[in-house]
Amino acid sequence: MTAGSLSPLAARTEDLRKVYGHGEAAVVALAGVTLGFERGKFTAVMGASGSGKSTLMHCVAGLDNPTGGAVFIGDTEIGRLKDKQLTLLRRERIGFVFQSFNLIPTLTADENILLPLSIAGRKPDPEWYDLIIDTVGLRDRLTHKPSELSGGQQQRVACARALMSKPDIVFADEPTGNLDSRSGAEVLAFLRRSVDDFGQTIVMVTHDPVGAAYTDRVVFLADGEVVDELRSPSREDVLRAMGRLEPAGGRTARPATPPGGRVLLPGDVAPAHSEAALLPGSSELAVPPSEGTPQEARRVVED
Numbered sequence: 001m002t003a004g005s006l007s008p009l010a011a012r013t014e015d016l017r018k019v020y021g022h023g024e025a026a027v028v029a030l031a032g033v034t035l036g037f038e039r040g041k042f043t044a045v046m047g048a049s050g051s052g053k054s055t056l057m058h059c060v061a062g063l064d065n066p067t068g069g070a071v072f073i074g075d076t077e078i079g080r081l082k083d084k085q086l087t088l089l090r091r092e093r094i095g096f097v098f099q100s101f102n103l104i105p106t107l108t109a110d111e112n113i114l115l116p117l118s119i120a121g122r123k124p125d126p127e128w129y130d131l132i133i134d135t136v137g138l139r140d141r142l143t144h145k146p147s148e149l150s151g152g153q154q155q156r157v158a159c160a161r162a163l164m165s166k167p168d169i170v171f172a173d174e175p176t177g178n179l180d181s182r183s184g185a186e187v188l189a190f191l192r193r194s195v196d197d198f199g200q201t202i203v204m205v206t207h208d209p210v211g212a213a214y215t216d217r218v219v220f221l222a223d224g225e226v227v228d229e230l231r232s233p234s235r236e237d238v239l240r241a242m243g244r245l246e247p248a249g250g251r252t253a254r255p256a257t258p259p260g261g262r263v264l265l266p267g268d269v270a271p272a273h274s275e276a277a278l279l280p281g282s283s284e285l286a287v288p289p290s291e292g293t294p295q296e297a298r299r300v301v302e303d
């Protein structure tokens with residue numbers, strides 16, 4: 001899985017910058033991020049909506065072009081690659097899992113899982129294929145189309161697809177954002193197992209302190225900068241760190257501590273008479289009980 005690289009980091013950025021638009025309309029999405037992702041580790045990226053998490057993932061995965069700075073996959077600086085080389089690198093060394101699954105509706109689960117290899121004209125390593133299919137628990141669903149699968153099953157198909165080429169690094173942008181908590185836990189358990197059992201490197205964006213607690217390290221972004229990080233985080237560690245984060249650059253007038261000191265978590269049911277306490281910088285996490293599941297509420301905020 002190391003592709004002959006000597007670097008202990010599967011990927012890293014140097015002063016990574018991304019500006020969308022020009023002049024008065026310019027939005028600084030990444031304001032100079034220098035960050036490494038260790039091999040064989042599970043890293044979470046957290047931060048308020050708009051803090052630059054997706055932009056960071058897309059730039060490191062070679063899906064978007066940064067405005068400045070550099071991205072390395074292993075020892076390869078991807079900004080120096082020609083288009084064809086970048087396409088190859090993305091295909092062979094990077095996996096991506098999207099919040100919305102992104103499966104091809106007309107293909108079966110099996111065909112979806114094998115699609116990137118098929119495009120590359122490659123066949124899967126049969127032992128690896130069996131291991132992934134069994135680990136992700138999809139053996140009896142392989143001939144089903146995405147519409148015949150639950151959300152959790154579809155996302156497990158997407159995870160299997162991302163891992164099938166034995167990529168150096170897998171990026172997952174809110175992989176549990178559209179799932180109920182039980183399906184989300186299955187996806188998180190699979191990602192964790194692929195790190196522990198296969199040495200996979202994974203970087204995952206999440207808003208969920210429970211999801212973050214599956215990882216080895218949490219990196220916090222605010223206004224396009226890294227502002228904090230935690231190692232071996234517990235859910236409580238993550239909550240405390242979220243509480244320490246100032247409201248994004250003072251631009252958003254959010255309370256630094258929740259009214260009444262109570263933080264509302266996804267899955268929590270707020271007492272009927274309580275104010276819906278906001279996590280600083282993470283209004284997605286505050287869910288009034290009348291507005292459906294946390295996942296649905298979060299989707300509304302995110303989309």
Ligand SMILES: Nc1ncnc2c1ncn2[C@@H]1O[C@H](COP(=O)(O)OP(=O)(O)O)[C@@H](O)[C@H]1O
Pocket residue numbers: 020021027028029047048049050051052053054055056
């Ligand atoms: N394609 C785009 N065009 C213009 N602005 C964008 C685009 N994508 C993201 N942005 C802006 O860049 C900032 C960071 O966005 P994003 O990386 O999506 O944040 P996050 O994933 O943390 O919610 C936000 O202010 C967002 O509005």
Ligand SMILES: [Mg+2]
Pocket residue numbers: 053054055
């Ligand atoms: Mg995002």
